Amino acid sequence: MAQRFALMITPVDAADTRKDFSDTFVEMDVSAPALSVGEFSTQRGDGVFESIGVIDGHANEVEAHVQRLAHSARICDLPAPHLEQWRQAVAVAAARIPQGEAVVKLILSRGVEHGPAPTAWVTASPAPDFSAVRREGVRVVTLDRGYDLGAGERAPWLLLGAKTLSYAVNMAALREARRRGADDAVFVTRDGFVLEAPTASLIVRRGDEFITTAPSAGILHGTTQLSVYEYLESRGFRTEYATLSVSDLATADAAWLVSSIRLAVAITAVDGALLASDPALTAELNTFLRSPR
Structure with missing residues (x-):
């Protein structure tokens, strides 16, 4: 069984048709050099990517991910990816790690100067063990993203709705959260509205209603x-996209960060203040998210 796998795509x-x-x-040796020094993905972060969760060889939410890859490519003026070509590449990569949890990454770059x-490639590797954080949750701090709520629509050149390879800010936010004694961060706008986490979507609960930030705010629409x-809708709960303030998060009945690899983790504190959580629902969500979809 392969533990790491790389596939270059033409x-x-x-x-x-x-x-x-x-x-x-073309299968690549994962320990061998593969990219030119002129590659824009490494020189400028000029490309887009997706990370797909794989459970026992089954890649979840593939269609949503390849569609979002195409959406990101449009925003970044990259050539439109052939979706069936990427679906087949995902299937090849996922099959190489048939047991346990894994991650398949899709990368589409502007190419070589x-x-x-x-240029394009797919990788597959075992996922980190997130069982503890799924069980125990995370403490978050709110961090200023540096723009107001309307920036995404007003300034599309900021590429706020694209999943680009330029993740330096996201990683810096995680380091800052840890410096402040937290596990993760939630970005907020200059005018006090919550957006998303550096690597996850935010969902808050108020009673029987679950709310997330509308993608029009310049965030990724989370798969x-x-x-x-x-x-949740199949369980009879109400779901909504809305504008959420920082106080909406701090006073929520519960809140989660959700993502393809870590899955659902409860937020247990916001800026040092404890937040109620629902361990039973968190476990239920993760059981569902680990099932084939």
């Missing part, structure tokens, strides 16, 4: 959040 035109794209995939463009909403 992107094809989105209108290509073939059924089998296996001849566009004066060379092939775009796991969509799955959670479908599950």
